[in-house]
Amino acid sequence: MVIVLILVGPGVTQAKPGCIRGLEGLDALVELLDSGELQDLDSDCDGLPDGRDEYFDGPVTVEIEAPWTDGVYSWTAAFTLTTIGEGEHTATLGIHLDGPRDAQREEGWERAAEDLWSRDGLTLDLVFVDSAAEAHSTVQVRHGEGWANAGTWFTADDGLVVAHELGHQLGLWDEYPDPAVPTRPVGATDSIMRSARAADRPRSYPRHQEAIQALFRCP
Amino acid sequence: MLAALFSDCPQLPDQSEYAEATIGLLRPRSSSITALDANVLPGTHLAYHSGMTARTSLHRLALAALLLLTPLLISATGAGLRTELEGILVDGLIPRDLVITYEAMHPFHGGAIVEVRGDGSALRRTRRRGDLQASIRQVELDRNDLLGLVGLIVEIEAWEQRVPERPPLPDEGRASLHIVLGDQQGGFWEWYNDMGEHDRLLRVSALMTELVPR
Numbered sequence: 001m002v003i004v005l006i007l008v009g010p011g012v013t014q015a016k017p018g019c020i021r022g023l024e025g026l027d028a029l030v031e032l033l034d035s036g037e038l039q040d041l042d043s044d045c046d047g048l049p050d051g052r053d054e055y056f057d058g059p060v061t062v063e064i065e066a067p068w069t070d071g072v073y074s075w076t077a078a079f080t081l082t083t084i085g086e087g088e089h090t091a092t093l094g095i096h097l098d099g100p101r102d103a104q105r106e107e108g109w110e111r112a113a114e115d116l117w118s119r120d121g122l123t124l125d126l127v128f129v130d131s132a133a134e135a136h137s138t139v140q141v142r143h144g145e146g147w148a149n150a151g152t153w154f155t156a157d158d159g160l161v162v163a164h165e166l167g168h169q170l171g172l173w174d175e176y177p178d179p180a181v182p183t184r185p186v187g188a189t190d191s192i193m194r195s196a197r198a199a200d201r202p203r204s205y206p207r208h209q210e211a212i213q214a215l216f217r218c219p
Numbered sequence: 220m221l222a223a224l225f226s227d228c229p230q231l232p233d234q235s236e237y238a239e240a241t242i243g244l245l246r247p248r249s250s251s252i253t254a255l256d257a258n259v260l261p262g263t264h265l266a267y268h269s270g271m272t273a274r275t276s277l278h279r280l281a282l283a284a285l286l287l288l289t290p291l292l293i294s295a296t297g298a299g300l301r302t303e304l305e306g307i308l309v310d311g312l313i314p315r316d317l318v319i320t321y322e323a324m325h326p327f328h329g330g331a332i333v334e335v336r337g338d339g340s341a342l343r344r345t346r347r348r349g350d351l352q353a354s355i356r357q358v359e360l361d362r363n364d365l366l367g368l369v370g371l372i373v374e375i376e377a378w379e380q381r382v383p384e385r386p387p388l389p390d391e392g393r394a395s396l397h398i399v400l401g402d403q404q405g406g407f408w409e410w411y412n413d414m415g416e417h418d419r420l421l422r423v424s425a426l427m428t429e430l431v432p433r
Contacts, residue, residue, distance in 0.1 A: 074386035146412045147328040149391035168389045178326045196327075197349030 065136075070173045071181030075150050077171035078136040081212070084123070089213050091117070092125045093169055096132040099141030100155060112159020113166050116192060116202075122209040126166065137169060160196040167193050167204075170212050297378025300403040304373050313337045313365050316401055319372065321420075321427045323394035323411055324353075330392075330411075333427040335360065335368060337400075343431040358431050371426055372398065375419040378405035382417070396423050 061082040068077045080092040097106070110126045117124035132138045137151075145156040150168040153161070168174075175187030175194040187194040192202040307313055317337030324330040329346040332353075339360050346353035377396050387393075387410075395408035407420070414421040 070389065072386060073389045073391075075388050142412070147325055147330075147390065147392050149412075150388040151391070152388075152412055165390065174327065174389055176326050195349050200349055 064171070066171065068168075068171060068173075071178070071184065073174075073181070075168055076137065077169060079170055080136070087121045087213070088123075089121060090123045090125055091170060091212055092127065093166060094127045094129045094135045095166075095169070096129050096135035096138040097141050097153075098132070098138050100143060101141075102155070105155065109157075109159050109162040113163040116160070116163040116204055117166070117170070117208075119204060120206040120209040122212055124166075124170075139165075158196075158198070160192070160198060160202055164192055164196040164202075167208070172208055172211060297405040300378045300398060300400060300405040301373070301376075303400045303403050304369055304398070307369050308366065308373060311362075311366065313362060313369070314400060316399075317365075317369075318397075318399040319368060319427075320397045320399075321394070321424055322397070323392075323424065325390075325392040325411070327390050328392065330394075331428065331433075333431050335365065335427065335430065337365065339365065341431045343428070343433065345433050354433070356431060356433060360430055364430055368423075368426060368430070371423060372396070375422065377407060377419070377423070380407040381419075382407075382409050382413075394420055394424065396420055 061080055063080055065076065065078045068075050080094075082090045082092065084090055106128050110128065113126050114124045129135045140152045142152060142154050144154060146152070146154045148154055148157050148161045148165055150165050153165060172193055173184065174181075175185065175191050177186050178184055188205070189195060190200050190202055192204050193208070195202050303314075307317075315337045319335045321331075321333045324332050324344070324346065327348070329348040329350060331346075332344045333341070334343075335341045339362075341358050341360050343356045343358075344353040345356070377398060392411050393408045394411045394414060395406060397406040398404060409417055409420045414424065
């Protein structure tokens with residue numbers, strides 16, 4: 001079953017999503033999603049809404065597409081989140097690369113990002129797709145070096161930089177000090193959302209996976 | 220006239236100089252030239268003594284009137300800065316209070332800040348990605364270097380902001396040029412990754428980082 005869940009409005013950027021409780025079936029779920037009254041519904045917090053545990057077999061998939069902000073910064077988080085078990089999810093990211101292609105380089109990016117994000121109940125499946133229409137988002141790729149960001153990567157970027165940028169696609173905020181966002185919480189020096197420098201041995205923290213999984217309406 | 224405005228201001232050590240600096244008209248007077256000027260800006264003494272007084276007085280009167288009447292307009296359009304910078308190229312005289320700053324420093328990516336002053340001193344801060352501390356390099360530039368830089372700034376009309384505002388993406392950053400000259404200031408910015416498309420800030424960046432290497 002696939003549920004298309006479009007999160008809109010600035011309120012989603014910082015608010016912790018509510019939970020789903022007492023769901024009576026697909027119609028009720030769709031009605032619930034349409035109504036926007038997801039708050040206070042709770043769930044059994046196993047990654048599946050209580051009702052769906054009983055009524056649906058197999059994975060439940062939610063398409064996430066939401067405007068995201070972090071101070072002055074603004075972007076769209078878009079990916080597919082699939083429940084594969086209790087508290088177990090797969091995040092699928094289809095990225096269309098617009099620019100020079102290189103299978104070896106992209107394989108390195110893919111491996112680094114999947115290794116870094118796949119832990120603590122989350123499995124990242126990064127797929128570089130040929131068509132922008134099939135993709136969750138398009139990233140421009142440019143030759144040489146530059147300042148990689150959520151929408152532009154450089155051929156000289158390593159897998160850590162790409163993993164950091166993909167964190168934004170998954171709805172995560174930066175964690176480094178930034179005068180443009182003075183209220184931003186600062187992460188540990190080895191958090192991937194703070195540093196992508198190999199010397200810092202950057203890694204993801206369980207709170208990252210929890211934040212991504214929270215988009216499934218489960219705490 | 221401006222000096223009179225400050226006549227009730229006892230904390231000013233030299234009211235006339237303050238007033239002159241306020242309206243941003245004066246090149247340094249010969250009495251204020253230091254050994255550094257003599258070394259770094261060869262020929263400066265001669266230039267200061269030759270015809271500066273009359274021309275400066277006229278400039279002072281004209282610009283004082285303009286500043287008093289339309290200060291906001293001048294500030295907004297960069298016309299005052301343009302006039303001052305073009306005056307430097309005409310006179311060949313570089314005010315000591317000129318400060319030109321190229322900044323391309325990002326909290327995630329690192330980068331560089333290069334600051335060049337009219338007295339010939341120049342400083343570069345460079346920080347690599349992930350480093351907490353920046354390395355600092357100081358050099359002294361000669362008059363021709365400074366004039367070349369001012370010439371480039373005038374050529375690209377560095378007082379004009381041409382890239383429109385929009386919200387940045389995460390980790391996206393700007394590079395900027397800022398010029399201060401007396402009361403006049405201005406500059407512009409471009410998205411760091413797009414500097415090559417405009418060929419304005421990139422040229423300034425290339426020149427300033429060449430003048431002050433890492």
